[in-house]
Amino acid sequence: MKYKILTLVTLLITASVPAHAQWSGAVAETRKLAAETRSEAAKTRDLITSEKKAVVNEKAQLEKVIAAKHKQHEELKARYEALLQQEARLKEELAQQAHELKTIDGTIRTSAKQARDYFHESLTTPEFPHxxxxxxxxxxxxxxxxxxxxxxxxxxxxxxxxxxxxxxxxxxxxxxxxxxxxxxxxxxxxxxxxxxxxxxxxxxxxxxxxxxxxxxxxxxxxxxxxxxxxxxxxxxxxxxxxxxxxxxxxxxxxxxxxKGIYEWLQTGGLLVWPIILVGIIALGLVIERFYTLGRLRGNSDRNMQTILSMIRARKWHECQEFCARASNFPTCRIIGHTLGYMGATREIIENAYQEAMLKELPVLERFLPTLSVLAAVAPLLGLLGTVTGMINTFQTITLYGTGDPRMMSGGISEALITTQLGLAVAVPIMILHHILERRVDALMGDMEEKGTSFTVALMQQGQIRQGESYGAAA
Incomplete structure (x- = not known):
């Protein structure tokens, strides 16, 4: 169309100079061209209208498609969000189930280990080798x-x-x-x-x-x-x-x-033997004391009645002979010694009696202090063995730990056996020492009682001279 308009303009310019004949032809040509141009313009408008209508329809279709796609996108997005939430929930459930599964697995394995340990100590296992x-x-x-x-x-x-x-x-x-x-x-x-x-x-x-x-x-x-x-x-x-x-x-x-006694004593360590030695020494001393004190008579009431009757009868020689015959009574020996001082003052008589008692006292109390010391030494040796055994136990724990209790049994046995043996030796010694001590006290009490009666009897018979005491003379 643009080409036709340019051609028309060219003809107009060319035709400005020619003759009138040419002008008519140009006008006709121009009208023809104008008609054709209007026809083509109408066609073009129809085409544009048709294409515009098609574009509008296509746009409407595209808008529908876009709206559908947008709606689908929103639906997929919502579904995606729901799937993410479901995934998180499933992961949490999976974690819980994994924890429960692990707990179940641990419980089963623990039960199996306990069963294995139990079956290792069961008497029925040889019958079930599977x-x-x-x-x-x-x-x-x-x-x-x-x-x-x-x-x-x-x-x-x-x-x-x-x-x-x-x-x-x-x-x-x-x-x-x-x-x-x-x-x-x-x-x-x-x-x-x-x-x-x-x-x-x-x-x-x-x-x-x-x-x-x-x-x-x-x-x-x-x-x-x-x-x-x-x-x-x-x-x-x-x-x-x-x-x-x-x-x-x-x-x-x-x-x-x-196990024999020797094996039992060996588990107590070296300090067992000093404790046994203490017990043997104490046993020997106890036997000696019981033998010595058993030969001495403590109840001299009947002898004292005889001696007092002789004193009242002034039979001094017979009284001395009777005391010599009853020498197994300490009281009789002391009275026999004191009869040699008749006629002296009361102070001298009493001192003579006390002198004779002091001579008898070492014989009566001999080895009693030693027994008391041995009774105290025996548990101390046992305590020393206890300390030694516990030291050995802690040294074993330091080296090997506490995994195997049998490795610590040696030190514990040493500690307990020495303590047990020390107490077993000390307790009888203390009891026997008390018995012997009471025996000596009974003899001393009898001698003091009979000494007072003897002094009174001499005073009644006038065999004690009146005189100043040592305190007054001094």
Whole structure:
């Protein structure tokens, strides 16, 4: 269209100079061109209108599509947010389930470890050799036991419960005290007593060995009474059997009872021997004191009546001879010594009597202070042994820790045995010392009492000269 307008303008410019004939042709041509131009313009307007209408329709369609897409976007966004929330909730639930699963796994493994430790000490384990493989599978690291493992563990416990209510008599092998394996008749009563009887009639108790896989004989002789009852049951002659309801503690005690006194003393350490020496010395002194004091008579009432009657009759020579014959009475010896001072003053008579008593006193009290010292030394030595044993115990703890209590038993045994022995020696010494001391006091009291009666009797017979006392003379 632009090309046609330019052509028209060109013709107009060209036609400005030509003649009138040409002008008419140009006008006609121009009108024709104008008509064509209007026709084309109308077509163009129709085309533009049609295209505008198409564009509007297309825009409306696109707006609908955009609105639908926007709505879909919002829906997807909301769904995405919901999925995020669901994911967070599922993660939290998964974490809780993982914690619960871990707790369950720990509980199962703990129960399996406890079961393994229990079965290692159970008398029924040799009859169920499948226990160890089952427990090994459950205790495999980084593997969840699962429901099957729980069932197997429960099955092992049910087997143990069932076995604990049965009495099992069978032929089997055990390890004797020498470490050799022998075959005999084995008896199991529940889960707390097991015994054997060999063909030669020897019977004894059994205990678990080698993590429960074998049974071993308990060292020590069960005694004639228990042995007879055990053999009678094995032979069908009795319906009763001695059982150990202490779960092995009584059997361990039976083993310890086989130790002799020398082995028991050796566990107390070196300080046991000084304590024993103190006891031997004290025993010798006590025997000597009882022998010496036993020869002395304390109750001299009858002799004193005889002596007083002789004094009243003034039979001085007979009185001295009687005191010489009754020399086993300290009182008679003292009176016999004092009769040599008759006719002296009362002060001299009393001093002579006191002198004779002082001569008798060392004989009566000899070794009594020594016994008192020994009674105090014995528990002190025991206390020293206690301190020494505890020092050894703490040194063991420093080196090896407290994992194995048996490593500390030596020091504790030394501490307890020395204390026990020290007290066992000291208590009898103190009691015997008190008895001897009371015996001496009784003799001294008898001598003092009879001395007063003797002095009064002499005064009544005028055998004491009146004179000044030492205090007045001084």
């Amino acid at each position: 226990r160890e493989p089952v427990l090994s599978v459950i205790l495999t690291p980084e593997t969840f036991p699962g429901l099957e493992g729980i069932k197997n563990l429960l099955r092992l416990y049910m087997e143990e419960m069932s076995a604990s209510g049965r009495v099992q008599l069978r032929e089997g092998s055990f390890v004797n005290a020498d470490g050799r394996t022998e075959t005999a008749r084995l008896l199991r009563i529940g889960t707390f007593t097991a015994a054997f009887k060999k063909q030669d009639g020897t019977a004894g108790f059994l205990r678990p060995l080698h993590e429960g896989s074998l049974l071993g004989a308990v060292p020590g002789n069960p005694g004639w009474t228990l042995g007879r009852g055990m053999r009678a049951y094995f032979e069908g002659e009795s319906d009763t059997f001695p059982v150990d309801i202490s779960n092995g503690a009584a059997l361990a005690r039976l083993e310890q009872d086989q």
